[in-house]
Amino acid sequence: MAYSEMKRQPRAKVMLPAIRELIVIRALENRDKDRTLLSQELREEIENKFPKEIPPTEETLIKRISEARTKANDPRDDTWHLGIVDKYPISVSAIPYILQIQTLNPTSKISIRRSHWIDVLHTSVKDIALLSDISHYYTFYEKISELAQTAFNTTRFDALLVSQDKQKSLLKLFMEMQKDVEWDTRHRVFKHVTGSEMADIVESIVFRGNIAFGINPFKAEIKLGTKEELLSLCKSNKAIKDSDQIPATDFTLTLSRPILILDGMKPIFIDDISGLKR
Structure with a gap:
């Protein structure tokens, strides 16, 4: 058999578990989105995340989306x-x-x-x-x-339940897994709304002097603006807990509601973006 005939393998009858789980997550995150539109977005995402797999057909994706939404009422x-x-x-x-x-x-x-x-x-x-x-x-x-x-299968999670230090490691693992899902969702929605790829997520802010810097999931700093501007934005959107306890000197502030940053635009809270459900 020629090499060119071997490159594309026929689809396996059983869909990868990771692909099935991704379909469910997207179906539940976007309950109000049209199934055909969501299936097209999912197909593109599957092609990017699983380049060696032939993605499910649009018909199959629509069926899976419907099943996930129907069965979700448990x-x-x-x-x-x-x-x-x-x-x-x-x-x-x-x-x-x-x-x-x-x-x-x-x-x-x-x-x-x-x-x-x-x-x-x-x-x-x-x-x-x-x-x-x-x-x-x-x-x-x-x-x-x-x-x-x-x-x-919770085996890799269960192994980290034996002590409090390991439990903290387990929580970190869960958060990283969740960030992968949430980051991709927020990024895609932001791109859909703004037409831009340059989106970043900020869950905490460092204030140094009169300047505010956002910290993204990769621990990189992003200059956001002045301390006054960011505190005003966060307070008005109820993204600060115990705002009356804010110190006067340099400090780090953890947000109760993450914000998205788009290059050249003002920060925006993720649930202010049409179509995104936390």
């Missing part, structure tokens, strides 16, 4: 409360942890699915803040795996 994603413990049993010892985590996040309700993971993890992860974050990621990846019909 009763386990309803809000947890004490009144349902008979139907969805959990350990009595886990209840105080669930209630404390709910107190930490009063605007975000804990799902039945997440209460299960808090129950599973609470004897290993004693720090409430860590337990809150780690249970969130276990919940997220379990749901994605279910909808994508891929094996939910």
Whole structure:
């Protein structure tokens, strides 16, 4: 067989798990987007991320998007409360942890699915803040795996539950995985809205003297403008917690809502961009 005949292999009958999961993530992130438009964007993204794979057809992608959106309505994603413990049993010892985590996040309700993971993890992860974050990621990846019909193998996560230091490493791993997903989504949406490739994301700001610098996920600094301008922007968009505690000297500020930076334009908060859901 000639080399030219061997270069393009026929599609395997089973789609790569990573591709199935990507389809589900995009389908849930963009619930209101037209399926045909989303399938075209997904096909391009799959071609870029999996260059050795022949991407699914548009028809297949539309079908997968519809399935993910339909199956997403799982009763386990309803809000947890004490009144349902008979139907969805959990350990009595886990209840105080669930209630404390709910107190930490009063605007975000804990799902039945997440209460299960808090129950599973609470004897290993004693720090409430860590337990809150780690249970969130276990919940997220379990749901994605279910909808994508891929094996939910947590082996590499579980190995990092043995100590608090390793649990912090696990949280960092989860955050990096999430940033890969979120960065790509935010970048694509920003490009769609502005027509520009030059987008960057900022989750914290360093103030030195009267100048503000944004810190992107790669720890690089981006000059944003004056201290007064950025503090005014952040306060007006409620992106600063305890704004009355801001020191007068140089300091680093962690944002409660990330912002996107476009070269030559003013900073914009990600949820101010049409079509993007956090």
